[in-house]
Amino acid sequence: MSTTPESSNPSSSSNGPSGQDGSGAGSEPVLLSLRGISKNFGPVQAIQGVNLDVPVGQVTALIGDNGAGKSVLIKTISGIWEPSGGHIYWKGDEIHVHTPRNATDLGIATVYQDLALCDNLDIVQNMYLGREETKFAMLDEIKMELATNQLLRDLSVSTVKSVRQLVASLSGGQRQAIAVARAVMRESQLVIMDEPTAALGVSQTAQVLQLIRTLSSRGMAVLVISHNLNDVFTVADRIAVMHLGALCSEGPASNYDTASAVELITTGHSSRVPSTLTPSS
Amino acid sequence: MSEDLSIPGPNSIGLLVKRMRQGDSGMLPVLVGLLLLVIYFQIRNAAFLSSGNLVNLFVQATIFILLGMAEIWLLLLGEIDLSIGITSVLGGAVTVILVDPQFNVSWFLALPAGVLVVTAIGALYGLIVVRLKVPSFIVTLAGFLAFQGVLIYLVDAQGTGGTIPVHEKVLYNLVYGYLTPLWTWILIVAGVAFLGYRMIRMDVSRRSSGLATDPLSFVIGKVALLLAAGIILAMVFNANRGTFVPLSGMPFAIPVDLGVLSFGTLILTKTKAGRYIYAIGGNTEAARRAGVRVERYRLLAFCLAGLTGGVGGLLYVSNLNGVNDGPPSTLTLYAIAAAVIGGTSLFGGRGKMIHAVVGGIIIATIYNGMALLSMSASTQYIVTGVVLLAAVTVDAIARRRSATS
Ligand SMILES: Nc1ncnc2c1ncn2[C@@H]1O[C@H](COP(=O)(O)OP(=O)(O)O)[C@@H](O)[C@H]1O
Ligand SMILES: [Mg+2]
Numbered sequence: 001m002s003t004t005p006e007s008s009n010p011s012s013s014s015n016g017p018s019g020q021d022g023s024g025a026g027s028e029p030v031l032l033s034l035r036g037i038s039k040n041f042g043p044v045q046a047i048q049g050v051n052l053d054v055p056v057g058q059v060t061a062l063i064g065d066n067g068a069g070k071s072v073l074i075k076t077i078s079g080i081w082e083p084s085g086g087h088i089y090w091k092g093d094e095i096h097v098h099t100p101r102n103a104t105d106l107g108i109a110t111v112y113q114d115l116a117l118c119d120n121l122d123i124v125q126n127m128y129l130g131r132e133e134t135k136f137a138m139l140d141e142i143k144m145e146l147a148t149n150q151l152l153r154d155l156s157v158s159t160v161k162s163v164r165q166l167v168a169s170l171s172g173g174q175r176q177a178i179a180v181a182r183a184v185m186r187e188s189q190l191v192i193m194d195e196p197t198a199a200l201g202v203s204q205t206a207q208v209l210q211l212i213r214t215l216s217s218r219g220m221a222v223l224v225i226s227h228n229l230n231d232v233f234t235v236a237d238r239i240a241v242m243h244l245g246a247l248c249s250e251g252p253a254s255n256y257d258t259a260s261a262v263e264l265i266t267t268g269h270s271s272r273v274p275s276t277l278t279p280s281s
Numbered sequence: 282m283s284e285d286l287s288i289p290g291p292n293s294i295g296l297l298v299k300r301m302r303q304g305d306s307g308m309l310p311v312l313v314g315l316l317l318l319v320i321y322f323q324i325r326n327a328a329f330l331s332s333g334n335l336v337n338l339f340v341q342a343t344i345f346i347l348l349g350m351a352e353i354w355l356l357l358l359g360e361i362d363l364s365i366g367i368t369s370v371l372g373g374a375v376t377v378i379l380v381d382p383q384f385n386v387s388w389f390l391a392l393p394a395g396v397l398v399v400t401a402i403g404a405l406y407g408l409i410v411v412r413l414k415v416p417s418f419i420v421t422l423a424g425f426l427a428f429q430g431v432l433i434y435l436v437d438a439q440g441t442g443g444t445i446p447v448h449e450k451v452l453y454n455l456v457y458g459y460l461t462p463l464w465t466w467i468l469i470v471a472g473v474a475f476l477g478y479r480m481i482r483m484d485v486s487r488r489s490s491g492l493a494t495d496p497l498s499f500v501i502g503k504v505a506l507l508l509a510a511g512i513i514l515a516m517v518f519n520a521n522r523g524t525f526v527p528l529s530g531m532p533f534a535i536p537v538d539l540g541v542l543s544f545g546t547l548i549l550t551k552t553k554a555g556r557y558i559y560a561i562g563g564n565t566e567a568a569r570r571a572g573v574r575v576e577r578y579r580l581l582a583f584c585l586a587g588l589t590g591g592v593g594g595l596l597y598v599s600n601l602n603g604v605n606d607g608p609p610s611t612l613t614l615y616a617i618a619a620a621v622i623g624g625t626s627l628f629g630g631r632g633k634m635i636h637a638v639v640g641g642i643i644i645a646t647i648y649n650g651m652a653l654l655s656m657s658a659s660t661q662y663i664v665t666g667v668v669l670l671a672a673v674t675v676d677a678i679a680r681r682r683s684a685t686s
Contacts, residue, residue: 080570101572116570120563120630121556129560130571138551142490149492162493 028055030092031190031221032077032108037086039069039076046072047245050086054190059212059222061232061253064242065265070225071113073242074192077223078110079103104130109188113195113225115179119168123160124148126167127182147185155181155211172199180211190221197231209235229258243268308624308639310675314668315643322650329653333522336532340456342638342645343534344600347593348612349619349637350545354586356620357549357562358579359629360410360417362403362586364425366612369594371432372399374604376595378439380449388451396591402428403587407580425613436606446603455537455599459530462519468536473511477504534596538638541592545634548585558582562629611662615644618665622672643668 030053038048047069054060064070076083079097088095090106097103103110117126124145133140133147148163157177160170167175176199183191193212197205205228212235216222226232232239233253240250241264248268255273256264263270322329348365355362362368376395379386386394406424410417439445447453460468484500487493494500518531549555557578560568569575597612598604621627622643623636644665651661 078570099572100570101574104572110570112570116564116567118560118563118567118630121560125556125560129556129568130573132553132556134553139553139556142486142492145492146490164493 028057030054031056031090032223033089033092034073034077035087035089037073037076037083037088039072039081040084045245047076047242050242050247052240052247052250054221054223055238056189056221057216057219058237059216059224059235060238060240061236062223062225062240062242063227063229063232063261063265068242068265069245070242071194072245074110074194074223074225075112077103078108078112078192101130104186104188107187107189108192109183109186109190110192111176111179111183111194111196113198115175117167117175117179120166122166123163123170123178126178127151127185129182131186151181151185152177155184156207157181173201173204176200176208177204180208184211184215188220190223191215192223194225195227196224197226197228205231229261232261233258241265249273308636311622311624311639311643311672314671315639315646318643318646318650322646322653326650326653329650331522332517332520334649334653335517336522338642338645338649340532340534340600341649342641343456343538344593344597344612344641345615345619345644346538346637346641347541347596348590348616349623349641350541350634351586351590351593352616352620353545353625353632353634353637354558354582354589355417356617356625356627357558357629357632358582359562359627360579360582361421361617361627362406362590363418363421363613364428365421365586365590365593365616366608366610366614367425367428367432368399368402368587369590370597370604370608370612371402371428371435371594372396372591373594373598374432374435374445376452377445377447377598377604378435380447380452381439381445382448383439388449391449392452392595395595396588399591399594400584400587403583403585403590404580406587407583410583411576411579432608433606436604443607444603444605447598452595452599453602454533455596456532456534457599457602458533459528460533460536462530465518465531466515468531469511469515472539473508476507480504480507534600537592537596541589542634542638545585545589549634554578554581559630562631564630615665618669619644622669624672627673640672 032054034050034052037050037052039046050069050073052060052073062070062073075081077088077097079100079102082096082098088097095102095106097106097108100110118129121129124141127148128144133143135143145163152158152160152163155177157174160174160178167178170178176196180193180196183193196208196212200208209231212222212224216237224235233256236253238251239253239256239261241248241261243264246268249264249270251273260270260272264273319330328334348369351365351369352362372395374395375398376391378384379391379394380388402424406417406420409415409420436443436445480500480503484494484497518535519529521527521529523529549558557568557573557575558581560571560573561575561578565575597608619637619640620632621640623633623638623640625632625636647665647668648661651664
């Protein structure tokens, strides 16, 4: 593992997040904690002072208007870039995620909004990109193809003709399914999805939502960004709202309804939602 | 096995047609083009298909093929080397100077030294492109000028009037030495047997794993085609092509080319490194996010391009039987043309080592056929240009069709 935990001993994390209680994350242990995370691009402050806890075995939905900073936040967690300020804790230990590889090595799998697939490679090659199976240093294509077939069947992705077809030839929904399947295959502890249903039709959306529930019931933490409040209320255990680069509300999904969620998304506050924001440090 | 996941294929011809319509036309159009060229030259001059001329043609092609393969390492990444025609000859010149009686270094050291020089230049380019983020187009253009200067300096410094001849036997024999007819047969039969075995074994193990396969007739057809090509080649190489004394057998240059081809193809299709080179060429950011150490593999490709070009440089000086300070400026362009005519994309992510072989043979065919018909150099340039444009256009149209269907 090439990450650099500052304290590998959990007991020394006294300056870390407040732990399982008092953080408002319910009864499940917290897997990932963000404290005061900010990111600026030159003079542009994209996100600032974000505190967020992502508990194990639950679906946390991150919602917010276009440009609120949701994608920037998850890219910070995924090692696309380093935060300009703040701390990230993984199971109580502070970590520094310098590269995407650091994140995947920890057990964070991310399905990006643009899916990050290689059009010139086939489905199997994309599924295993970065973690190919080998035999005597040679790629073990048969093993990878069999496992891909199996996984796509498990996930009921039945519309692709052949796993050896180029990703360029797939429809938007199929591409999304492949990107999600790839994150699932990595047996990660945290799966992050950026707008996974944005490009999908009704039945494929239902499939992806089902998939998200399956992941959390297997004990994985899921952090999902969505624009679609229907999807959010169907699938989320917890909801976090971003407004203009800041996290403005966070809590169990039962604290919210469509009206209050819309209010939070557009104005950043709502009188009808109890404030459950995690205090900084 | 779910029906959804298997390739529907009525028969091999149907499969071939289907793939072509999907834009995956492979090398068929270029091969048809090559066939037309061959027919034309053969009609105009019956000596074209004589074994003497064909062997000559293959040897002429080896340099385009090797430099074309060097370019493919970079083209796959969406990079390019505009200096390979100079740097490879510079490597060759270093070898020629080292084996020259005044230094008298053994070929055993001198040949690798020449290749190493070109590899080191590739590594230098790679470092500048990867670390300093200067486009390879510019870096190698600068290299073209600078290393041309170095070459002139090196050759002139020997005080032999701008050319250095080769007296060393091994270097000379790279192009002018031959396998005996028996060894020619052994090599070709072994090669065909190995490739055929690999193809059949791959098919069998896919079948026994329950994976979709091409129809059996398709695989058998490919092996049969390979066998036929091997036999024809062996007969061409082993026919007597001497005018005064009998002369037959495969020139050493051919197995050198085949060795480099096998090495490159193995890396590209069977190893992680190859997979990552394709991935980076297709979508660099996706590769990076998947955890690929992008900088490392880009640098590796630059080194492999230098390595491949270095071998090409040795064949170049061997063929010329020496080195002079002014190699033809067209060498680099022919290298890129060979790769692109064969079907490798200039935009990264698409290409195979074998493309340089097909492209190199096409360029050598034009070159050789026109010389045979005593056509002028001007005609030869024009025709090569037109063929290059035609190849790229056919490819672009096929790709557009596959993108919109
Ligand atoms: N790479 C970048 N460079 C500069 N600004 C960026 C970059 N990525 C995002 N931003 C800016 O950060 C803000 C938040 O963007 P983003 O996180 O993509 O919004 P969303 O919540 O819709 O996903 C936007 O104003 C956007 O313009
Ligand atoms: Mg976004």
